[in-house]
Structure formats: C-alpha cells, structure tokens
Amino acid sequence: MTRLFLALSALTLILVGIAAAKDTTDRQYLAAQEQYQKDYPGSNFNVQVQQLFPAFSAATVGTSFRVERCISCHVPDIQTIGPVIAAQRLSTDFFRYEPNATQIAHDYHLTGVHPAYVTLNGSTSPPAMSYAQYGADNFHSYSYVVNGKKQTAALGGPLPLFLNPTSLPPGTQQGIDSIGCVVCHNGNRLGLALAGIDNAHENLIINPTYAFTAGAELYYKNCAQCHGGQGEGGVGPPLNNQDRLGFYNEDFYNRCITYGFTDFEHYGSVMPNWGGIAPGYTYDSARDKQMPLPSSVLSPTQIQILIQFIRHWENYATVP
Numbered sequence: 001m002t003r004l005f006l007a008l009s010a011l012t013l014i015l016v017g018i019a020a021a022k023d024t025t026d027r028q029y030l031a032a033q034e035q036y037q038k039d040y041p042g043s044n045f046n047v048q049v050q051q052l053f054p055a056f057s058a059a060t061v062g063t064s065f066r067v068e069r070c071i072s073c074h075v076p077d078i079q080t081i082g083p084v085i086a087a088q089r090l091s092t093d094f095f096r097y098e099p100n101a102t103q104i105a106h107d108y109h110l111t112g113v114h115p116a117y118v119t120l121n122g123s124t125s126p127p128a129m130s131y132a133q134y135g136a137d138n139f140h141s142y143s144y145v146v147n148g149k150k151q152t153a154a155l156g157g158p159l160p161l162f163l164n165p166t167s168l169p170p171g172t173q174q175g176i177d178s179i180g181c182v183v184c185h186n187g188n189r190l191g192l193a194l195a196g197i198d199n200a201h202e203n204l205i206i207n208p209t210y211a212f213t214a215g216a217e218l219y220y221k222n223c224a225q226c227h228g229g230q231g232e233g234g235v236g237p238p239l240n241n242q243d244r245l246g247f248y249n250e251d252f253y254n255r256c257i258t259y260g261f262t263d264f265e266h267y268g269s270v271m272p273n274w275g276g277i278a279p280g281y282t283y284d285s286a287r288d289k290q291m292p293l294p295s296s297v298l299s300p301t302q303i304q305i306l307i308q309f310i311r312h313w314e315n316y317a318t319v320p
C-alpha cells in the first residue's frame with residue numbers, strides 16, 4: 001500500500017515536472033507579450049505567463065481554480081488597465097494583427113466593439129452585454145414540431161446563471177477582468193502550452209451573440225425535433241450531455257452533422273447527412289433506413305455555427 005502510494009506520488013511529481021518544463025519551452029506567447037509592451041509603452045506587467053483567476057464562485061473547484069491564460073497574449077495588463085481599456089485594446093489589436101480580420105469580422109458579424117461589462121440591460125458606453133437579453137433565463141422562444149405537435153422552447157441564453165447582475169451586491173459591476181474570457185468564448189482553457197496559438201483557439205465562439213442567434217435558428221428548424229428542445233435527446237441522442245461534449249472534438253461533430261448516416265460512425269441510423277455524402281459510401285438496403293440527401297442542405301459555415309451552438313451547452317458551470 002505504502003509502496004503504491006510512493007509510486008503514485010513520484011509519478012505525480014514527474015507529471016508536474018513535465019508540465020512545468022513544457023510551459024517554459026513552449027512559450028509562443030512571449031513574442032505576443034513583447035509586441036504588446038511595444039504597442040502600449042508604460043504597460044505595467046512582467047514578461048512571464050499571465051493568468052487570470054475569474055472572480056465568480058463557480059470558477060473555484062474544491063481548492064483549485066479554473067485558470068485561464070487568454071490574457072497572456074491578449075491583454076496581459078488587464079488587472080492594471082481595467083475592463084474598459086482592455087475591451088478597446090482587444091478590438092484594436094484584432095484589426096491590427098489578425099491577418100484575416102476583415103473576413104472574420106464579416107463572417108461573424110463583428111461590430112468591432114468588445115463588451116467590457118455584463119450589465120442587466122447592456123449599454124454602449126462603456127460597452128456592455130445585456131444580461132436581460134442574453135442571460136440564462138430567456139433568450140428567444142423558438143418553436144419546433146415533434147410528432148406533428150408544436151412545442152415552444154424557452155431557450156436559456158449564452159450567459160450563464162452566475163453572471164446574473166441582480167445576484168451581485170448593489171453597485172458592483174461584472175467586468176471582463178473578473179469574468180474571464182472563456183465564459184463567452186468557450187475556449188480550450190489551458191491549451192496554450194501544447195500547440196501555441198492554434199490550440200488556444202480551439203472551440204472559440206468569437207461572437208456569442210451571432211453564433212447563438214444564427215445557431216438557435218438552424219437548430220430549431222432542423223434538429224430539435226429529434227434531439228430535443230434543450231438538447232436532451234429523443235429520436236437522436238442527447239447533445240447537451242457533458243460527458244459527450246467534453247469527450248468529442250470539433251471534428252467528430254463536424255463529421256456527424258456533415259455526413260450523418262452515410263459515415264461509418266452512424267451507419268444504419270436516421271441521422272440525416274446535412275452537408276454531403278461521405279466519401280466511399282454506397283447505399284445498402286439491408287443496413288440503410290433511407291436514401292441519403294442528394295445534395296448539401298447546410299453549408300460548411302452553417303454546420304460550424306451549429307457546432308458552436310451545441311457547444312454552448314458545455315458551459316463553465318458544469319464542465320470540470
């Protein structure tokens with residue numbers, strides 16, 4: 001027993017050691033930080049990994065924090081400059097350095113104004129997102145049909161319950177410095193060390209407002225009748241299951257939705273092929289319950305928005 005314990009402790013130490021070593025060798029964020037210091041002279045922060053410890057209680061799990069490193073590259077001095085200036089810099093830097101900024105802004109309907117706060121009714125100065133509009137209680141009502149019966153889904157918004165400004169002491173405001181980034185962006189959290197920028201940017205919802213609105217519309221029109229009004233499942237499996245959401249990557253969701261039952265993972269099911277027919281598929285009357293849709297019903301962009309919409313069920317409050 002003692003020996004097992006010692007072996008496990010040693011293993012833990014080795015793993016922590018490897019993680020620390022990786023952190024110091026894979027520092028693609030250093031260049032971004034140095035650039036930032038040049039752009040904003042007088043920025044008051046050390047050039048080393050910058051982390052944010054979100055202030056809401058759901059960000060604490062037992063004795064540890066859900067730490068995010070988005071700020072190590074984006075606004076490393078957010079704690080000194082505060083949410084309003086940080087929000088300005090996020091937009092400015094994006095249009096200055098992102099090579100495809102114009103295209104991204106166009107595709108995702110970006111306004112170029114980054115929210116600094118979450119407030120009850122939103123505001124433009126300082127820019128804030130409206131909890132009344134995008135909060136957990138009610139976003140929009142969508143209707144969908146199951147077995148010929150019309151149902152109405154009262155859809156929870158993209159901002160989780162713990163960001164509700166009315167649950168705060170009067171006079172306090174929720175800035176992006178205390179919220180963190182992934183609540184709205186649904187990022188890959190500590191993905192920084194392994195593959196740099198790309199990895200840090202997996203699963204980002206760049207514009208929750210747009211992805212959410214457009215995603216909900218597509219979902220209630222095409223998917224809810226089989227996967228449920230809250231993603232709880234029905235004819236098809238639940239899509240809001242935290243274990244599945246955490247387990248499957250973007251690529252899996254992309255294949256499921258694009259190819260449906262024409263891909264090997266879903267042979268013989270009734271999941272439609274929304275984006276085309278899987279390469280190598282041939283109709284098999286003994287196996288297949290239906291003929292595949294001959295041409296794409298949804299575009300790759302629409303499928304991407306749907307994946308982001310499904311991912312909103314994987315929210316901060318429930319994912320370990």
Ligand code: HEC
Pocket residue numbers: 028029032068069070071072073074093094095097098099104181182185187188189192196197200201204205206
């Ligand atoms: C290793 C540095 C680095 C880290 C860590 C990082 N980013 Fe970025 N990010 C960049 C750079 C560089 C750009 C492109 C220029 C810009 O917008 O400043 C960018 C662009 C973006 C964009 C614009 C859309 C896009 O994909 O180009 C979003 C949104 C974004 N980052 C959010 C995040 C979030 C949320 C996190 C934490 C999960 C994060 N970033 C972590 C460096 C980083």
Ligand code: HEC
Pocket residue numbers: 070071074075078090091092094109110111112113114115117118129176179180181182183184185206207208209
């Ligand atoms: C309250 C929700 C929220 C939080 C918290 C948040 N963002 Fe955003 N983010 C947005 C929205 C909404 C947009 C789209 C803004 C627009 O229309 O241009 C956006 C856009 C961006 C962009 C693209 C530039 C732009 O202004 O469009 C970057 C980069 C970005 N966010 C990074 C971050 C980082 C890094 C953090 C953490 C410090 C963060 N965001 C925190 C909601 C949020």
Ligand code: HEC
Pocket residue numbers: 219222223224225226227235236237238239244253256257265266267269270271272274306
């Ligand atoms: C006719 C009913 C039906 C419709 C409509 C439908 N699905 Fe499905 N879906 C299914 C079934 C059944 C499966 C399970 C396939 C299997 O078990 O191989 C499935 C599987 C999936 C999966 C894989 C889930 C997992 O965890 O394994 C995803 C993701 C998915 N569907 C998304 C969608 C989206 C997005 C839409 C709308 C564009 C949609 N579905 C429309 C029936 C449907």
